[in-house]
Every structure is written in structure tokens, then in C-alpha cells.
Amino acid sequence: MRKEEIQNDEAPAAVGAYSQGQQVGELIFTSGQIALHPDSGELVTGSFREEARQVLENLLAVVEAGGGSRESIVKTTVYLTDLSLYDELNEIYSDYFAKSLPARSVVEVKALPRGVNLEIEAIATK
DSSP, rough: OEEEOOOOOSSOOSSSSSSSSSEEETTEEEEOBOOTTTTTTOOOOOOHHHHHHHHHHHHHHHHHHHHHOOEEEEEEEEEESSSGGHHHHHHHHHHHHSOOOOOOEEOOOOOGGGGGEEEEEEEEEE
16 A cells, blocks of 8 residues: 655644654544644644644644545544543534544643643544
């Protein structure tokens, strides 16, 4: 199977030794997305709600660049630095995936890059 790197200006550029995502056959694998604004590369600061929305927008941009869609996301892994944000995450997440809820894992972690509260990665189909 052929592996193809996904690159999209609608999502933030990788800030380390990784790609935004990879497409292998009909599958799309995203790298973890944080709340970086795609144009400026700056963190979206403010409320957790704003941070989560930017993370999900970045995630969708990578999936779409790989030929997928919101509805084709089959699995997400969510990393939170504080599980007390779980209910708020569910509210925002439900707005994005109301029609087709992917399988999901949520894991509390001690820290994430750049001190963010949230990182999400996904697996989707093309």
C-alpha cells in the first residue's frame, strides 16, 4: 500500500519532526492537533471552548485534505490535562459530530505541547 503525506494550509504546519497526517490506502491518520491558528501559528488562547473548537477545526482540515470528511472519522483519541473539562469537551465535540459519532478514547495526561489543555488525533476513511 502506498503511503502519502498530508499537507494542508488550512491546518497549522507541523512544529516538530512529524507530518500533519498520512494517508495509507483508504485510511487517513492525523497527528495530534492542538489549538494553533493555521495562519499565524499562534496558540488560540481564551476559553477552553475556543481552544477545543480550534483543535477540532484543525483536525477536520487535515482529514479533509486527505480526502475524508467529518462523517468519515471512525476513531479519535483525546488527550486532556484535566478531566474536569470532560463535560465541556462533550458539549463541543457533540456539535461537531452530531450526525456520526466516532469511537473515542479520552485520556488525562500530565502535560501537552505548549502548555495546551487539549490535543486530538483521528483515524478516518477516504
